[in-house]
Amino acid sequence: MTAIRQESLQGHVEEVVLAQPRGFCAGVDRAIEIVERALAKFGAPIYVRHEIVHNTYVVNDLKTKGAIFIEELSDVPPGATLVFSAHGVSQAVRAEARERGFEVFDATCPLVTKVHVEVAKLRREGYDFIMIGHKGHPEVEGTMGQLTEGIHLVEDVADVAGVQVPDESRIAVVTQTTLSVDDAAEILRAVKQRFPLVREPKKQDICYATQNRQDAVKVLSGEVDIVIVVGSPTSSNSNRLREVAQRLGTASYMVDSADEIEAAWFEDRPRVGLTAGASAPELLVDAVIARLKELGALSVRKMPGVEEHIEFPLPKGLGDKAMAEAGVTAAPRPH
CATH class of the missing domain: 3.40.1010.20 (4-hydroxy-3-methylbut-2-enyl diphosphate reductase, catalytic domain)
Structure with a gap:
């Protein structure tokens, strides 16, 4: 029996429903662009403290372009250019970077x-x-x-x-x-x-993207038989999306790539919900859709949901004007 025939007996997908919003948030988009612009302006290597965002594909892609990811600043040579990841760093790390004299660009999410x-x-x-x-x-x-x-x-x-x-x-x-x-x-x-007198933030600390993606999964879970979350194991917000669906009684799995999808997951589960964590690029979602079509999906539809149009400014020295003055053409920012 062929592999395709075996898969058809294990699970058959009929419909894919895409959550809205999903995937990259403004903070992740900005962080990746900071590394790419630093590479374009200063050349490889550019050192990045910790994974710039928690996604395997993104990190490996930036490695091929000349980014070197480190945890200890002692691994960065003198005079190098250093980027802080989107997650932020302690005051001790900032002080050490100053003492070592690095050219620092801060990709901490605003x-x-x-x-x-x-x-x-x-x-x-x-x-x-x-x-x-x-x-x-x-x-x-x-x-x-x-x-x-x-x-x-x-x-x-x-x-x-x-x-x-x-x-x-x-x-x-x-x-x-x-x-x-x-x-x-x-x-x-x-x-x-x-602590009845505790002071709360004026605005909730949980970011708009995390909130929006979780809200979308709550709606999505009620319309499908299974939810697939595209995201890496280290991604906190991606893990939370899977948990949200699971708690609502909908089977859910998280995959780093389309290769991890198993046909058996879809046995008696023909309606598949698909979302992605805030650090997962849309091309990974596209690859999962292609895999689900191999398993029989005939239709793909996007749920109505929040449209995000937030952008965060780039650090001084990497904006369009600074890049132009350096004679470097920066790629347009995606929306």
Whole structure:
């Protein structure tokens, strides 16, 4: 029996429904462009602290163009050009980069920078902090690293009980930007119950793209039999999308590429929902659609949803004017 015939017995896809929005957010788009413009202006190699965004394809593509990804600044040679990843870095990393004399371009997502600014401002006013997030995630390390003391990480409701602060009337809460909206809300309720005077951000820390993609998956899950999320295992927001669908009772899988798709997933599940994390490029979505067509999909339709038109400015020295003055033609920014 041929492989195609075996697949047809395992699962047969009839329809693909695309979530809207999905894929790249403005912060990811900006971060990748910063590396590409730095390569165009200064030439290879360009050093990047940590993966610029958490997507295997994007990182490997930039490696082929001359980006070198490192974790320790001691691995960067003197006089090199260095880019901070979209997740942000601690004050200690910034200080070390200055001391070593690197040419630095900061690709930290402006929404993460907003959290950093808020932490610094309120610390000067005498506040301690609770940070809701995942231990070890680079964004969490960067945000907690804005201070040398007075910031406490909570990963779940149980952690809230262990937080001790010197003044319960001077405590504020911040959140990793890529969390599950529902999980963060549950933990925040526990924080407010334990610390009734806690100061919340003026605007929710969870970013617009994370919120929009999770909202879209909630709608998508009710219309399909299975949800496929395109995203890398290290991507927090991609993992959260899969969890959102799973919690709503819809089978869900996350794939780094179309090659990971298994025909058996679609047995008695002909309607497939498809989305992508904020760090996953659309060409990976296109490859998954092609794979699903091989499995029988006859129609592909896009759900109505939020249209995102947000753009963030590039750092000084990499804008169009600076590139033109350097005699470098920059590729137009995608929308």
